[in-house]
Amino acid sequence: VLTFCPNEPINLFAIQPATTPAPSPSSPEAEQTYCGCPQCTQAVWDTLACDDALGGCHTCGSRISWLQSNNGGNIDNACHMVASQFPSGPCGVCNPDTCNVTAEPTKSPSLPPTPEPAPLSSDHNNKCGGAINFSSDPKQECLTNLWEPTDDTTMHCFAYGGSSDPCSLNNHNDVNDGLDKDPSLCLGDTFYLWDEPDTQGHDYTWAGEKWLLYSQRFAYELEHMKSRGTKVTSPLVRAGDSGVIKSNIQAFFDACGSACSDQSDPAYIDVIAINGFCGPWNFEGVGSTGCRGGAEFLYGEAVSTSKAFNTLPVYFTNWSRLQTHSPDDQVNAMEAVDAFFPTPDSVVKRVYWFGAKDYGGGAETSGYLTNTLSDGRTLGQVWHPKCDSI
The missing domain is CATH 3.20.20 (TIM Barrel)
Incomplete structure (x- = not known):
């Protein structure tokens, strides 16, 4: 199922991230950070976040990038969603609602591709x-x-x-x-x-x-x-x-x-x-x-x-x-x-x-x-x- 897709039915707890990278660094001169959060560093972005009920093991970055690409390009929502799924885990520091830093829209850095998981059904109209x-x-x-x-x-x-x-x-x-x-x-x-x-x-x-x-x-x-x-x-x-x-x-x-x-x-x-x-x-x-x-x-x-x-x-x-x-x-x-x-x-x-x-x-x-x-x-x-x- 396409998880977290606006205006379409989703499962409450399932997530299957894919590969479209679209983080937003806070400053190109400073250490690479994402989601407008200084704590959301490159190391955090590349850290695996694992939960069998949430699609297995995928990096925080791949989860956020997939959600952004399937959520109208809204990086703040994508960061918030993934951080909320792992509030005490590696992705929790990438929540723009709680890290008290306003994200600046800048170009998305190049990231190495992440493995695409096996897709679930694409039926978004289950009755x-x-x-x-x-x-x-x-x-x-x-x-x-x-x-x-x-x-x-x-x-x-x-x-x-x-x-x-x-x-x-x-x-x-x-x-x-x-x-x-x-x-x-x-x-x-x-x-x-x-x-x-x-x-x-x-x-x-x-x-x-x-x-x-x-x-x-x-x-x-x-x-x-x-x-x-x-x-x-x-x-x-x-x-x-x-x-x-x-x-x-x-x-x-x-x-x-x-x-x-x-x-x-x-x-x-x-x-x-x-x-x-x-x-x-x-x-x-x-x-x-x-x-x-x-x-x-x-x-x-x-x-x-x-x-x-x-x-x-x-x-x-x-x-x-x-x-x-x-x-x-x-x-x-x-x-x-x-x-x-x-x-x-x-x-x-x-x-x-x-x-x-x-x-x-x-x-x-x-x-x-x-x-x-x-x-x-x-x-x-x-x-x-x-x-x-x-």
């Missing part, structure tokens, strides 16, 4: 993803329980917050509901607000009020994050009877006020996020169509809600079948995912498979993408080709 279990190591959790089972690192990964996941505010897994998190540390393409706050002792009015205050406190950081193309979702709203989604989104926007609809405001919401499921109720009665019928109903609710809020795009941040302990039962839900995309311009832009442990919905761990089916395939091996066919 699928996965919601995986909360973990203290979300990068590894995404790898083990989404990207490896599907053999697709372009799948979008939602990791349920926590101190190691800067791209999500969570009532249960974050201290103080995530309200002290710095959003500029989110290098993914999506910043997710609270997951079903009405199941965590709050409501959507609370979420709107808190988000407005948060956006005012972290206005600069949010603007910096959004400048990289990151989009902000609404709270992840629980689906219900007809009109429930729209009503809860309305409560959120009413509490937030005009700021959440003003594209120039840090509080602006880019995407409506919905958690929807199918279940036994979709298999009852004459003419029932199972999970496909559930998906079609949810799509209709998404269209109605989007129209009420300036035709905002919709992400279904959870989708699977509830009230079953059988992984085989989940196949019906996977096979119905195309119902969320009935036309090329569908208001629904993404669907995330709910591959986490289910608390309260009666599905337990039956949705894990690592689960083996009766025919020998895993759920991940069903999800990937189905998504590719959309």
